[in-house]
Amino acid sequence: MTAAFPAPAWLVGCGNMAGAMVEGWRGRGVDLSDVTVIRPSGTPVDGLRTFKSYPEGEKPLFVMLGFKPQKLDEVAPELAIHIGRETILVSMLAGVTAKSLRDRFPDAKAIVRIMPNLPVAQVQGVTAIYSADAGQDELVEVRRLMASLGMIVWCETEEELGVIGAVAAAGVAYVARFGEALARSAETLGLRPIQARMIAEQTLIGTGAFAAATGSHMADIARQVASPKGTTERGLAILDADDGLQPLVDRTLDAAMSRGRELAAEAARRD
Numbered sequence: 715m716t717a718a719f720p721a722p723a724w725l726v727g728c729g730n731m732a733g734a735m736v737e738g739w740r741g742r743g744v745d746l747s748d749v750t751v752i753r754p755s756g757t758p759v760d761g762l763r764t765f766k767s768y769p770e771g772e773k774p775l776f777v778m779l780g781f782k783p784q785k786l787d788e789v790a791p792e793l794a795i796h797i798g799r800e801t802i803l804v805s806m807l808a809g810v811t812a813k814s815l816r817d818r819f820p821d822a823k824a825i826v827r828i829m830p831n832l833p834v835a836q837v838q839g840v841t842a843i844y845s846a847d848a849g850q851d852e853l854v855e856v857r858r859l860m861a862s863l864g865m866i867v868w869c870e871t872e873e874e875l876g877v878i879g880a881v882a883a884a885g886v887a888y889v890a891r892f893g894e895a896l897a898r899s900a901e902t903l904g905l906r907p908i909q910a911r912m913i914a915e916q917t918l919i920g921t922g923a924f925a926a927a928t929g930s931h932m933a934d935i936a937r938q939v940a941s942p943k944g945t946t947e948r949g950l951a952i953l954d955a956d957d958g959l960q961p962l963v964d965r966t967l968d969a970a971m972s973r974g975r976e977l978a979a980e981a982a983r984r985d
């Protein structure tokens with residue numbers, strides 16, 4: 715069954731992330747005819763009505779917050795007037811807790827936090843979902859919409875949502891950085907920049923496709939490539955060293971988690 719938006723639906727802010735979701739929904743044939751985008755620039759979003767300010771009339775039944783967490787207090791007072799008792803409020807704001815949202819949107823029927831990642835545009839996303847107060851009907855509606863963009867993960871706690879944000883949402887940037895580093899090293903070893911970039915990117919894409927098609931774990935893929943005493947094994951020894959990739963990734967995710975806690979504290983201070 716194709717997902718549908720409770721109508722009318724508003725997307726408040728539609729930049730990189732919400733835009734990627736729109737692309738994914740469009741790709742899945744989700745009906746976007748009752749969806750309105752509100753963004754200060756008024757930059758049109760293909761196929762959707764786009765306004766610079768909130769439209770008058772019926773209160774929206776579904777509102778998705780797609781702006782930066784730091785904008786919350788600029789947006790909330792005016793938006794709260796339009797949030798009725800039937801409105802499902804979905805927030806992708808990293809670090810901003812359900813309590814901080816409930817304080818600013820007391821009338822909302824349900825507050826749902828999501829943490830999507832950019833590959834939702836290709837329906838290959840990971841979207842974590844958390845809600846403390848959504849009823850069965852609201853959960854079904856949100857679930858259908860998010861599940862049409864790839865994998866969904868229900869979170870028992872907001873901490874879990876934060877971890878998945880660090881792994882899957884921010885993780886896209888970390889994986890992309892690895893691809894960039896691979897390309898830079900390839901250049902250092904003598905490949906032309908464009909050649910280095912294309913080869914590094916295709917290696918990342920191909921590894922993902924191989925894992926998806928074969929169901930192999932990443933550790934098994936590495937084992938399949940590395941023959942004993944061979945070239946790959948010598949390289950893996952660097953990544954696997956005590957001061958190699960794992961502690962670096964641990965520190966990277968710790969830093970992202972810590973920033974999430976800071977954003978939550980900033981929003982809570984203003985509650």
Ligand SMILES: NC(=O)c1ccc[n+]([C@@H]2O[C@H](COP(=O)([O-])OP(=O)(O)OC[C@H]3O[C@@H](n4cnc5c(N)ncnc54)[C@H](OP(=O)(O)O)[C@@H]3O)[C@@H](O)[C@H]2O)c1
Binds near residue numbers: 726757780781832883
């Ligand atoms: N990027 C990711 O991979 C990712 C992943 C998970 C979660 N998130 C979350 O997604 C949110 C947006 O991130 P992003 O990367 O998409 O940012 P972005 O590309 O900078 O987009 C921000 C959007 O917010 C709009 N905006 C700014 N001020 C506004 C206001 N006063 N009222 C309404 N809309 C306003 C902007 O409108 P204009 O375009 O008109 O300026 C723009 O459409 C953040 O809260 C972030 O935590 C992002």
